Amino acid sequence: MKYWVFLCLLAVALGMQLFLPQLLPLTRYIDFPLLLVFYTARISSPRRTVLQSWLTGLAQDLSLSSLYPLGLQGISKMTVGTLTGFLSRHLNTEPLWIQMLILFGMALLNNWLVVLLFAVFGQQAPVNTAYPVIFSAAATTVCYVPVHFLRYRGIKAVSPDST
Secondary structure, eight states: OOHHHHHHHHHHHHHHHHHHHHHSGGGGGOOHHHHHHHHHHHHSOHHHHHHHHHHHHHHHHHHTTTTSOTTHHHHHHHHHHHHHHHHHHHSOOOSHHHHHHHHHHHHHHHHHHHHHHHHHTTOOOSOSSSHHHHHHHHHHHHHHHHHHHHHHTTSOOOOTTOO
16 A cells, blocks of 8 residues: 555544544444454555554544553554454455454554553543453444445455555
8 A cells, every 4th residue: 555545544533533422423433444454454564564553543643642652552553453464464354254353453452552541541442341352343343344345346455565
């Protein structure tokens, strides 16, 4: 994926993350930047995956600076992106149900990493129970289905790792 395409998609994902919950309150549980990390990790090289995942998390940190310490989302998104890329290279991830299962696991990992990193930084995590963590992972996974069908139903995907 070309860098300018990635940056445009990142701007769209961050815009949706910031402004869509004001129109539709339930979309606050969907992690749009994580969807971008998951998609790009599946089609990019390992080095590019680490960089793009880290940039996505850092951009999310900067846009949510009042809620998160700088670097928290960067660390969690980079970890999730690297692990997703590794699994995508070593498993057959073409069926949608496998992609959804991996995404659900990665979304749970991302959310629990954020909670863990809040504890490491000595701050109170914004969630008090496991319900928002699990519901957010499920909502993010369900929102991946349209992305999957857009990619495979006529809209030609950008070729992997073209510069």
